[in-house]
Each structure stands twice: as C-alpha cells, then as structure tokens.
Amino acid sequence: TQLLEQSPQFLSIQEGENLTVYCNSSSVFSSLQWYRQEPGEGPVLLVTVVTGGEVKKLKRLTFQFGDARKDSSLHITAAQPGDTGLYLCAGGEGDMRFGAGTRLTVKP
C-alpha cells in the first residue's frame, strides 16, 4: 500500500519544455524526499524538504513542500534529455514510503 500518490504516471515531452510533477498524500509528513531512478540503478536522492511552504532549487529543478506538509511538487525548467528517468517522492520516519513515481521521457 503506497500512501503517496504521484501524478502524472507517465510524461513525455520535447527538449526545452517545462513540466511539473506532483506528490500528494492524506497524511502529514515531517519531511518529504525526491529521488531520480534510472534503469538498472537504485534511486538517487535529489532533495529533502522539511518545512511547510519550503521551496528548494537545484539548478533547473524547483521543489516545493505544501503548507500542510501533505504534498509536494517538482518543477523542471527547460527539460533536457538527461532529465529522463523515474522521479519518486518518499516520506516517513524509518519505514519510508515511496510513491509509484512519474516516468519522464525528454525527447531531443
């Protein structure tokens, strides 16, 4: 059972476009994490958000934690083919729960 709902499930865009993916839950989390996973590899941590309303930027990626700490979004500006991958959000303490992920494809 996954408590975190991610949308969209799949996203295919052209290089240079902007996109936003979402992570929603009915539960309050003390922190949420975003990971990117490529085929045959384990997830790689991108960012952790801990404060309601927090916005963090990582180059062209902008992460936001909802005020109520139940949801988060990831916005990518001017997407590049190297951004292709499975984007996962996760939350919890100890028993970390992951969403099913958004599979992003950026076409050149």
Add this chain to the structure above:
Amino acid sequence: GAGVSQSPRYKVAKRGQDVALRCDPISGHVSLFWYQQALGQGPEFLTYFQNEAQLDKSGLPSDRFFAERPEGSVSTLKIQRTQQEDSAVYLCASSPQATTSRSYEQYFGPGTRLTVT
C-alpha cells in the same frame, strides 16, 4: 568513494529454492534499509536496522522473509521457499543518520533482480 554494493546483481531461482541477498552499506553508516521494487512501481519498504538492531520489520510480506545485520555492517536478506510473486528488484539503502533525524539521507545500491521460475 565506495557506495552501497549488492550481490548478486541478478539471481534466478526455481520455485521453492532459498535465496540470500547481500548488502554492503557505506562504511560507518548507522541505518540500513531493504526495499522490494516490482516492475513499474516505486520501492516498497521491507525492513530497517539501526546498527545491528532490527527496529522495524513490518514490511516483510511473510515469514519466508528474514533479514539480519549481525555486526551492524553487512546485511543479508533471506527468502525461503521462493515463489513467483517474490520476483522483483530488492534494493538496499544505508544512511549515516539515525531514522529519528527528520531529514536522514538514504544512499541506494543498484539492487538485486530476483527472478523466480
């Protein structure tokens, strides 16, 4: 530096066989986690350790699954009498922080892909 390593990377088992999957965490990392990832899904929590203590095993799907970390470093996930529904990628992660930290960071290994035929 060395990251989390897992072995074997691929394992094919016949239904009913026992398997053992190994995880070598980053040296000095306090916490260690096991996840199961089915095709097209996110990782599902199985169990975690703080040093040698198994603090939570609520995600283990049945009593056929057993994990240990006897010396607080290397961990082994054992699956007895494997069944087809056990086919998945098994991911191991380690963290330098205890899980009581609000923002502990997990570093994942590449996973072991288990196929039960």
